[in-house]
Amino acid sequence: MLIEAKHVSKRYVMGKVPLQVLKGVSLKIESGSCVTIMGPSGAGKSTLLHLLAGLDTPTSGDVLWEGEKLSRLSDARRAMVRNKKIGIVFQFYHLLPELTAQENVMLPALVGHAARSKHLKARAEGLLEQVGLTARLRHKPRELSGGEQQRVAIARALINEPQALLCDEPTGNLDSKTGAEVMDLLFALRKQHHLGLLLVTHQAKLAERADQAIVLEDGKIVEAERVAERKTR
């Protein structure tokens, strides 16, 4: 199993008021499979994605990467493993404004490996070609449209050849046509790179393309449907 959450709970304490955001959530992401998470605003979707990515730690329960509990890894080791195995795509792209598209894509691979930068340039170019941005290599983020910036962010998430791609409303900030193009791209890349794909989304029709569609409400999974099984019924 690529990524697994076992009875994960998360509580934030604001001043004296505890806020139970996740209440015993369990899920699995297999390699090559797609899981969608839907649910109302505030349900805990982003919190869950951050826990699965090891960007935050659960109050109780475990997150495992390939069977290994994250709680057993040091912060440094967890960051290193994440950088290698997991790509993350956010709603608002998070590109560095002073870098070109190509440099933004190269960035995660440069951490600790500056010497490989020549070979990397070609890899970044190849990924930008895959997302249809060959003509935009030297553009800075402000010179790119929203959809183009998101495609740069997707290429960046793939530079270290991760096994999983975790996306938090990757099309939430795009018009519906551009959003659909970005989603098609994500599904194509998933097939090509055999990625485990987790999509937090508000679009019900995407759930139909997933292997498993999860609905989160008030910190709990209220629906977890194996879409493939439904299709064969």
Ligand SMILES: Nc1ncnc2c1ncn2[C@@H]1O[C@H](COP(=O)(O)OP(=O)(O)OP(=O)(O)O)[C@@H](O)[C@H]1O
């Ligand atoms: N760092 C934090 N400290 C305190 N409370 C937080 C923190 N992060 C999130 N929350 C609270 O946890 C709840 C769940 O937040 P989360 O961002 O996971 O929701 P979401 O399902 O992603 O919502 P949306 O669809 O609006 O993005 C919210 O009520 C939010 O206010």
Ligand SMILES: [Mg+2]
């Ligand atoms: Mg969110």
